[in-house]
Amino acid sequence: MNYFWLNCGYNRFNHFENLVGQVSIFDSSVHFNPSEGYAAFKRVQVGDKVIFYQVQNKIGLLGAGTVVKFEEPRRGQIKIHFKFEENLLPLAKDYLERNEQLKLSLFRMKEQLLNQINKEDYDLIMGLGRGEEKIDRYFLMREMDDFQPDEKYTIFTKTVNGIERNGFKHYKEMQRGDKIIIYRTAPERGIYGTAVVEEAMHKKPVMMGRTDTTAITIKYTGDIKHRTIYDLDREPMLRAQYFVGEDWNESVTELTKIQYEAMLNPSEQEEAPAITSYAEQLAKAAPKKADSIVTYTAGEKQKEPKITPKMMHIFITDHYTPKVLEVAELEASTPHVVADDSWTQGMLYGQYVKEGEDTVIKEGVITRALQNQSSLIIEDIEQLDPRYLKPLLHAVAGRTIELGLGTMTIGREDATYHVTDRFKLVGLTALTIEQIEQHFPKEMHQYIKVYQLRNK
Structure with a gap:
């Protein structure tokens, strides 16, 4: 069974009568624009389920x-004959996107x-449209008052002079x-x-000395174990996140569910397994002789050695050359x-970026390559902080890693981005073997x- 989201106009159904039981016919003509969903039309089968989303009059979800x-x-x-069988709450996309999973799905939807x-x-x-579920959002709020557990507090969203506080749109x-x-x-x-x-957000009665009384009401649920921003920055799911920089100065900013849980639940640091170093590997092969570095000279025909099944292939070269493609296959x-x-x-695995008033997900160079089932060449790979590659390496080792963007994961099996044995991360660098x-x-x-390319 397949499932579909149908953007339908107001006149597709008779809204002056009960919608339940009505049948609407959608026709894709010979000249139907493929970008309008013709590929999806060809996959439809009798019995498939559909959600109707009304795009006119800003209604939102219509039914199923x-x-x-x-x-x-x-x-x-x-x-295709679609039968309307159930009314749903008129939830707009703005509300559905409060859920990280749906935010990603709707972002990808054309x-x-x-x-x-x-x-x-x-x-x-369907659970949201039936009112069976609710989407919570998560926020980081800077307030300096000494709150007491289970007490309610009025938080004004503007200064006494009526100026919007930083992060006003989140209020x-x-x-x-x-x-x-609560952050302090x-x-x-x-x-x-x-x-x-x-x-x-609501209006309070006029108050002496305050130009604007727009406010929200919160209930303080209790103190937590204090964690400094330095403690938080050591969390894998919080490290290098955009809000740790600029948005600490905002009165309120939004968090993802993963970020919220990572703040409240410190992760246990795993002890890294013992791994043989390059020096030990080289010593076993031939002491003081880098026999594991394969050397190629432009113009010479040599039998290429079999490349070992390692994910990262580092080429020592001054600049990119097509020989890299040949050697790395x-x-x-x-x-x-x-x-x-x-x-x-975020440049590697995706990140949230602001486009005007909206925050959207921008795919990373590694996740884009995995999505397209392609390898990736990164020139000047030494410019990357090596710790940024840890999620990929954990995935190669067989673990499924959360990427901090909703439910997006990277791993070997059942992950949003699947790492196969064919994937190669090829790095080009001018570093020496010792520097690498x-x-x-x-x-x-x-x-x-590691490989070394020489050019005549």
Whole structure:
């Protein structure tokens, strides 16, 4: 069974009568634009489930139904009969995107008539539309008052002069039940407690000395074990996150569920397994002689050695040369990027970026390559902080790693981004073998094979 999201217009159903039981016919003509969902139309089968989303009049979710008939009157034309079977709450995309899983799915969804979705998304949307589930949001709020457990507090969203506090747009997004972590700058910058939203943004009566009385109401749920920003920065799911930098100065900022839980639940540091170093490997082969470094000279025909099944292939070369593709057995279309010292972990695995007033997910260079089942070439790989490669290496070793973007994961099996034995991360660098050994931590050496290219 397949599941679909249908963007339907107001006139697709008769809204002056009960919608339940009505059948609407969607026709894809011979000249139907493929970008409007024709590929999805071809996958529809009788019995498939569909969610109707009304795109006119800003209604939001309309209802759900089933495909009751599928016709192909002529080549290139498809007629689908959708039966409306259940009303849903009129939840808009803005609300659905409060859930990290749906935010990613809706972000990937094209603005077309018919979109196929997975069963997990379908079940979640149905639960929300029926009122059986609610989407909580998570926030980090800077407040210096000494809150008492189980007490309610009014938080004004503007200064006494009516100026919006930093992060004002997040106050507008808060709804009852949303969860909050309280952050303070004294005695140390860090997190001190938790709270929940009791009442969304509203107007209080006029107050003497205050120009604006717009406020939210929160209930302080209690103190937590204090953690400084330095403690938080050591958390794998919080390290290098954008909010740790600029948004600590905001009165309120949004967190993902993963970030929220990582703040409250310190992770246990795992002890790294003992790994043989490069120096020990070279000594076993031939002391004081780097026999494991394979040397190629441009113009010479040599039998290429068999490349060992290691994920990272580092080429010592002054510049990129097509010989890299030949030695690493890669296609000419393999993505090729040049790193610099400004790259973050988000550049590799994806990150949230602001586009105007919206925050969207921008895919990383590694996750994009995995999505396209391609290897990746990174020139000047020494510009990357080696610790940024840890999620990929853990995935290669067989673990499934959360990427901090909703439910997105990277791993060998059942992951959003699947790492196969064919995937290679090819790095180009001008470092020497000794510098490479020092640059990459010992625990990473088992994944790396080094080559040296010489150019006449």
